[in-house]
Amino acid sequence: MLFLKIAKMNPPNDTMKKKLFQGADNFNFSLLKSRKTALIVNHTSVDRNGVSTVEKMVASGVNVTAVFSLEHGYFPVAQDMENVGKENKIWNIPVFSLYGDSVHSLKPDTSFFDMFDVAVYDIQDIGSRYYTYLASLAMFMDELHKHPKELIILDRINPIGGTVEGSVLDDSIYKSFVGYFPLIHRHGLTSAEVAKYYHSLRKYDFPLKIEVVTGWARDSFMDEYDYPWMPTSPNMPTVDAAVLYPGGCLLEGTELSEGRGTTFPFSVAGFPGIDPFILKKELDKLKIEGLTFIPLEFRPMFQKHAMKRCGGVYISLTDRSVVKPLRAYISIIQTFRKMIGESGFFRTKPYEFIEDIPAIDLLLGEKTLVDMFYNSATEKDIDEHLKKCEKKADEIFKQFRIYQEK
Numbered sequence: 001m002l003f004l005k006i007a008k009m010n011p012p013n014d015t016m017k018k019k020l021f022q023g024a025d026n027f028n029f030s031l032l033k034s035r036k037t038a039l040i041v042n043h044t045s046v047d048r049n050g051v052s053t054v055e056k057m058v059a060s061g062v063n064v065t066a067v068f069s070l071e072h073g074y075f076p077v078a079q080d081m082e083n084v085g086k087e088n089k090i091w092n093i094p095v096f097s098l099y100g101d102s103v104h105s106l107k108p109d110t111s112f113f114d115m116f117d118v119a120v121y122d123i124q125d126i127g128s129r130y131y132t133y134l135a136s137l138a139m140f141m142d143e144l145h146k147h148p149k150e151l152i153i154l155d156r157i158n159p160i161g162g163t164v165e166g167s168v169l170d171d172s173i174y175k176s177f178v179g180y181f182p183l184i185h186r187h188g189l190t191s192a193e194v195a196k197y198y199h200s201l202r203k204y205d206f207p208l209k210i211e212v213v214t215g216w217a218r219d220s221f222m223d224e225y226d227y228p229w230m231p232t233s234p235n236m237p238t239v240d241a242a243v244l245y246p247g248g249c250l251l252e253g254t255e256l257s258e259g260r261g262t263t264f265p266f267s268v269a270g271f272p273g274i275d276p277f278i279l280k281k282e283l284d285k286l287k288i289e290g291l292t293f294i295p296l297e298f299r300p301m302f303q304k305h306a307m308k309r310c311g312g313v314y315i316s317l318t319d320r321s322v323v324k325p326l327r328a329y330i331s332i333i334q335t336f337r338k339m340i341g342e343s344g345f346f347r348t349k350p351y352e353f354i355e356d357i358p359a360i361d362l363l364l365g366e367k368t369l370v371d372m373f374y375n376s377a378t379e380k381d382i383d384e385h386l387k388k389c390e391k392k393a394d395e396i397f398k399q400f401r402i403y404q405e406k
Contacts, residue, residue, distance in 0.1 A: 020225035023154030023192070023211035024053050024122055029060035038066040038116035040140060043075050044124035044156075044230050053122045053154065058091050065115045068108065070123065070136045071099040076234045079260070079303070081352060098136055103353040106177060107139045113147035122154035124232050125191050126242040127161075129169060130249045130363060131232075132352075134191065135180035138198050150207040155192035155402075159229075160243045162188040162218030162405065166326050167389035168396070169365040177352040178249075179365045184393040185326050186246035188218070190402065197400040210402070218405045221320060235265035240317045247329030248315075253347050253360025256336055257310050261300030268298060269332060270312020271340060272305055279339065280313055286331050286379075290323025292316040327386065331379055 024047045037057065039045075045053040057064050067074065073084040074095055083105075087095035098106055119140070123133050144151055166185025169175075181198060189197070192210040199208050215225070222229055223239045231237045236245070248266040251258035259265040270276075276295035283293045294314040300306055315332075317323060337345055351359035364370045366389070372382055 017226040018215060018220075018224060020157065020213070020215040020227045021048065022156045022213050022227070024056070024156075026214060027152075027154055027211040029056050029062055032057070032062045032118065032120075033060065035063070035117045036065045036115065037062050038068065038112075038119045039064060040068045040070070040119060040121040040123065040137070041074070042069055042072070042123055044232055045122040045154075046228070046230070048227055050228055053120075054090050054093065057120075058093075064091075064093050066112065067093050067095045068112075068140070069095055069097050069099075071132045072233050073097065073099075076231065079234055098140070099132075103177075106136065106353075108143050110143075110147070113143070113149065116149065118150045118152060119144065120152045120154060121191065121195070122156070123191065124156045124230070125158070125194075126232055126236060126245060127158045127186060127188065128242075128246045128249060129166070129183045129185050129187060129365070130178040131245070132177055134183075134194050135177050137191065137195060138180050141195070141198060141202070141204060144206055145202070145204045148206040150209065151195070152209045152211065153192040153195050154211045155190050155213050157213050157216045157222060157225075158188060158190050158218075159222030159239055160186070160246075160320075161221055162401075162403075164188045164390050164393055164397070165246060165324055165386070166393075167366040167369050167386060168393050170367060173367060174357065174362050174365045176354045176357070176362045178362055184390070184397075185365070187393075187397065189397060189400070193397075193400050193402055196402075197397060200400070212402060216403055218401075218403055235260050237265065238267075240320075241266040243317055243320055243323065244315060244325050244329075247325030247327070247332075250326075250329050250333060250360065250363050252351070253358065253363045254333060254336070254345055255304060255347060256333070257298075257300055257304045257312070259298070259300070260303040261306060262298050264298075264314065267316075268296060268312055268314050269336070270296070270298060270305075270310035271336060272308050272310055274311035274336075274339065276311045276313060279311065279335070282335050282339070283313060283332060286335070288323075288328045288331065290317065290319040290321075291328055292318050327379070327383060330373060330382060334373075334376060337376075 078084045083101040084097040084099045169179040259268040280295045296314045347359040
């Protein structure tokens with residue numbers, strides 16, 4: 001008789017992963033027992049054992065009177081820019097959506113503020129200015145200022161680290177749901193740090209309290225820790241996709257497919273009729289650090305170019321420590337632009353309820369960068385401009401940082 005010894009297979013470096021405790025792990029929920037509490041949460045609001053913040057509140061005897069969900073819904077059922085509609089109750093608690101069919105739906109109704117004494121925010125962000133969860137938090141804070149109540153942030157790490165890239169949004173021109181207040185493209189902050197900044201920026205005086213993260217270093221990524229990763233929205237499946245997103249989201253301002261409707265959103269770029277091999281040769285000429293381009297054809301099942309074969313590339317992230325996604329995607333998009341031409345290249349439909357400003361302008365968000373982009377400025381000129389912007393941004397944001405580099 002033949003006996004086979006089966007080795008137990010573990011993911012590489014699994015035992016080397018670092019311990020992490022997020023705000024939801026550290027917070028004493030019983031402190032809220034005597035207070036009517038509203039939660040701003042979604043499916044990412046879980047502790048290290050996967051237990052939801054809603055469930056932990058209820059189990060601790062907290063009187064949770066309302067749950068507010070953001071874009072995509074409490075569970076990530078709705079796609080981007082899709083009306084979430086009526087939400088189901090969770091633990092018999094009413095859930096109110098803050099993402100409907102108009103810009104007015106993005107802010108909580110005045111009547112909601114009679115329902116609670118304290119609000120708790122606990123949602124995993126991904127470190128990019130365009131990602132709408134922080135815009136929702138800021139809008140909630142705007143209304144909270146009019147109806148002063150305490151806000152508690154159960155902080156969560158920035159899953160793509162503390163690196164800063166881009167230019168600060170000019171909200172006098174480009175204010176929208178993908179850029180609601182002056183923030184840089186890749187901000188390197190946690191949700192609580194952004195809340196501190198916004199609270200100070202608007203000179204709000206309602207109480208803001210923070211339950212901090214323990215065990216996080218700013219120069220690290222989420223998958224370096226022994227903490228469960230949950231896709232933060234329907235098209236943000238991996239940490240690598242989140243790393244690319246500060247640049248990859250610019251594809252939304254064009255008619256290029258960013259991979260929505262495929263199994264690899266924000267890891268591809270393509271367009272019908274493009275020869276993927278020629279595209280790769282052109283992209284390789286850019287010599288972008290940290291990325292490798294792999295020729296690919298794919299067919300999105302929905303959204304842009306639904307059921308059409310697209311030629312493009314898979315954008316493989318080979319070195320997170322050196323890649324600069326915003327700079328990279330500006331160059332990638334300009335390469336497509338040369339191959340396809342101007343006609344029909346940019347998105348012209350309304351974008352996040354804005355009709356009179358092109359989506360690509362809203363995403364770039366700063367006039368000098370917008371002008372440089374349209375005029376096909378050199379990579380060197382764009383890099384020099386962004387370095388100046390990043391230096392200024394670092395001066396602005398450093399006073400709001402809670403956590404050390406290492």
